[in-house]
Amino acid sequence: QEKDSGRTPLHFCLHHGGGGNGPATKGSKVGAFMVPTDITLMLIRLEPRASQIPDTFGNTPLHTAVLNQLHLEIIASLVEAFPGGIAVADSQGHSPLYYAVERAKVETDLSQTPKSFWMAQRDLEEPENGDEDDVYNLNEEDHVRSVHWQEEQVDRWSVVHWLLLASATHPQTSLSVGGKKPMLVDALVCAAPPAVVSLLIGASVVLLTFEKRATAFAGTTVYTCISRHYPLTILLSLCLQCPRDVRLVQDETGMGLVAAQFVTGFFRKMTSGAEEWQVVTEFMIQADYVLRDGRLPKESEHPGFHDWWKKMEFLIAFGTGQKLKAEKNYPTEHLLHAALSNSDVPPLAVRLLLALYPDSIQLENPATPQNDSSLEGCLPIHLACVTTDYIPRYYEAQMMGSTLLPSPDDGIVSSHRRDMSSNNHLSTLAIVVQADPSTVYKRHNRRLPLHMAIHAGKLHSSLQPLIDAAPETLYCRDPETFLYPWLHVAAAGTDSEQVAAGVMGPDGKYNSHSRWAFSARNKYTHxxxxxxxxxxxxxxxxxxxxxxxxxxxxxxxxxxxxxAPGVMDHLHKNHKVDSFVSKKKGPIRKARDETGMGTVAQHYVNYVFLKSESGSSSSQRREPDEEHVDVYEKAIELAPRGDWSSLPPDFERWFNKMRFWIKYCCPTSSRLPGMEGNFLPTGNERYTLHMAVMNPDTPPAVIKLLLAISRPSASMRIPNTNILPLHLAVQSPPYVPRSYETRHKESVISLVAGAYAAAVGEP
Structure with a gap:
């Protein structure tokens, strides 16, 4: 070693090393003689231990090789001779990997990077298909530039990639990738190649999961990963290493991960001019293909859009909070439900989901530990009603209702594609209603979609699609609040003092993380x-x-x-009846627990199901009472014969009580719907079935027992009317079973219709 510097001959060879036998032609040593690569490699092989000796500054030969940007073959030989050198820190506390990253950062000029970054690109050698609607024909020059930049970027970061790969190969090395600014953040910001980022993610697990600021750090990395268009494999690997609550992160505009991914596809940031963002026309065109054809383009056809959409699907599934081991773990038929439960999903993304998975509109919301139990079994329209409306950014708002597609005269897109712009203004709820207008009549927990939307705080612009599709629902009271829609809107307001307190905190600082703040922020440019x-x-x-x-x-x-001006008269007419009911029978007849269970259902459940020993709450989990279930089924079997002598005496006592509760709890004082002055003769037991089907609290199993006792009652008309039990059943809300009631495989309507099929066609 040299006395002053502590350098070995290997240090000198590396310091003056080069790629050939002549003078340097580039870098800071132009004209100086460079030690040939083969000489340096020979020295390393002759004395491998020299690779372990640092100079007085703590620089090992590997430090020197990285700092002087020597050939990758030399760096590989040094690592092979001394694998531990990858993690050795110099006197400043920096490893060879740190210097390799810094060198790659300097060589990466972000001002020269293409806007598409690492978006998947078509091979340059691939012949064009000649389709005049090919989105790549719109910017072939940009496509070529993007491919070349990606190849050059891989070369710039090759040393970093090799060191990370070598560290993963040699478990005895312990890399430090943290610090004040972790290497993963630097690599993502500088658009390092996907292979480099993938290895850094594996080395940054502690930073992503266990540090105090893990969520903030993870959120920053995921946002940057999205903006740099890294492939799905990288995004998947990163998200699965992050804390689960990273799915909830938002920026100052309220943008979450799904909206960020959407924006990176359809908008490009401008480097000059008055506009901050510009619409990506080729993505709009490709989205229109999907809406028209109902299929996603193959990866070979449009790799950029294909990868972008797969990342959208993954982030929508990731937003549910479920543990995902791969992007295909979440069923595609329920992606629509996940999207409608997330206010961060743009309306256009919902349109694309409906185009790709049209059957989802009729599927019920699955029961999962992460889902709100009150929304289990509901339809997509119910999710759209209760989820907060999407808040578009300023530049997204400019897209609403504007003509974004090229003119048909340009010869780029055909005229039918102009239809896409006309639907850009639709809200998420309007899109769902448009997909299946019949769902506006479907109830969940006895509530219509209109009731659920008003209860969630939606106002006229959001309610308009529901009202246009079913204006008669404006005359329907909310079964929970007993308010007409206009009254419900008035009662669902927000306290202005609470809003004011939420805007400016006690310290006088502006609170940027509130829905009102997001909405106001997005009215302005950045x-x-x-x-x-x-x-x-x-x-x-x-x-x-x-x-x-x-x-x-x-x-x-x-x-x-x-x-609906007539609702005022409707309210006035019902005033006396409602007052009478509330005084006489209201407390018991209308009583409901937190699950919506009333007296009739409670009487049935208490007989057929056993209470848990852990508590007395009616909403708790119950198990079937097998003995009573057998008795109940035997009663249905024996009922047509009229002989229950073989059954336990307590069953007949239970049934007599059930008949009493059915009569006592018959809705609206037995007044027939739409029939002024006509009442159901509740004193006559022959009409027990009629009273039961009018009550949405009557379980289908009770209807089945009543039909077994007297099947002809299904064909009995109410005196002085043409009303049959089926007419009453279709006008009543459906029975809502508790989660433990798994035996109700038939509905009340299907049971009554099956008993007297002719009623289906009778007025």
Missing amino acids: HVWRGLSDRQRGNAVLKQYNTLEVLDRTTTIYKLLRR
Whole structure:
């Protein structure tokens, strides 16, 4: 070793090393003689231990080789001679990997990178298909530039890639990839190749999961990964290493992971000009192909759009909070339900899901530990009603209703593609209603979609599709609040003092993470918003509240009354009846527990199911009482003969009580729907079936028993009317079973219709 510097001959060879036998032609040593590569390799082979000796600055030969950008073959030989050198730190605390990353960062000029970054590209050698609608024909020059940049970027980061790969190959090495600014963040920001990022993700598990700021760090890395268009494999690997609550992160505009992925596909950031973002026309065209054809293009046809959409599907599934081992773990038929449960999913993404998986609109929401139990079994329209509306960014709002596709005269797209722009303004709820208008009549937990939407705080612009599809629902009371829609809107307001307190915190600082703040922020461009003070931003949010909450709520009440003016007369006519009912039978007849169970269902459940020993709550988990279930089924079997003598005496006592509760709890004081002055003769036991089907609290199993006792009652008309039990059943809300009631395989309507099929065609 040299006395002053501590360098060995190997250090000198590496310091003056090069790729040939002549002078240097580039770098800081132009004209100087460079030690040939084969000489350096020979020295390493002759004395491998020299690879372990640091100089006075702590630099090992591997440090020197990396700092001087020597041939990868030399670096590989040094690692093979001394694998531990990968993790050795110099006097400044830096490893060879740190210097390799810094060198790659310097060589990466972000101002020269293509906007598509690592988006999948078609091979340059692939012959064009000649289709005039080929989106790649619109920007062939950009495509070629992107492919070349990706190849060059792989070369710039080749040393980093090799060191990471070698570290993974030699378990005895212990790399440090953290610090004030972790290497993973640097690599993502500088658009390192996917292979490099993949290895860094594996080395950054502690940072992503166990550090105090794990969620914030993970959120930053995922956002950057999305903006750099890394392939699905990288996004999947990164998300699965992150804390589960990273799915909830948002930026100052309220943008989450799904919206970020959507924006990176359909918008490109501008480097100059008044507009900050520009619509990506080729993605709009490709999305229109999907909406028209109902299929996703093959990866070989359009690799960029194909990979973008697969990442969208994964992030939608990731947003459910379920543990995913791969992107295909989540069933595609339920992606629509996951999207409609997430306010971060743009309406256009919902349209694409409906085009690709049209049958999902009729499927029930699956029961999972992550899902709200109150929404189990509901339809997509119910999820769209209860989920907060998507808040578009300023540049997304410009897309709504605008013509984004090229003109047919341009020869690029055909005229039928112009239809896409006309639907850009549709909200998520409007898209779902448009997909299947019949679902606006489907109830969940006795509530219509309109009731659920109003209860969730939606106003006229969101309610309009539901009202247009079923205006008669404006005359239907909410079964939970007993309010007509316009009254329900008035009662669901937000306290302005709470909003004001949420805008400006106790320290006088502006609170940027509230829905009103997001809505106000997205009315401005990024440049304008940055120029506002905290006080100005707070005033902007309060102005947004006064517009959306106060003014729009008043407007909604007015428009609902204009659309259904007769509801006032309806309210007046029902006043006396409702008062009478509330005084006489209301407390028991209308009583419901937290699951919606009333007296009739409670009487049935208490007989057929055993209570848990852990508590007395009616909503708790129950198990079938096998002995009573057998008795009940035997009673149905013996009922046509009229002989229950072989059954336990307590069953007949139980059934007599059931008949009493059916009569006592018959809705609306037995007044027939739509028949002024006509009442059901509740004193006559022959009409027990009629009273039972009018009550949405009657389980189908009870209807089955009543039909077994007197099947002809299904064909009995109410005196002085043409009303049959089936007419009453179809006008009553369906029975909503508890989660432990798995025996109700038939509905009330199907049982009554099966007993007297002729009623289906009778007025």
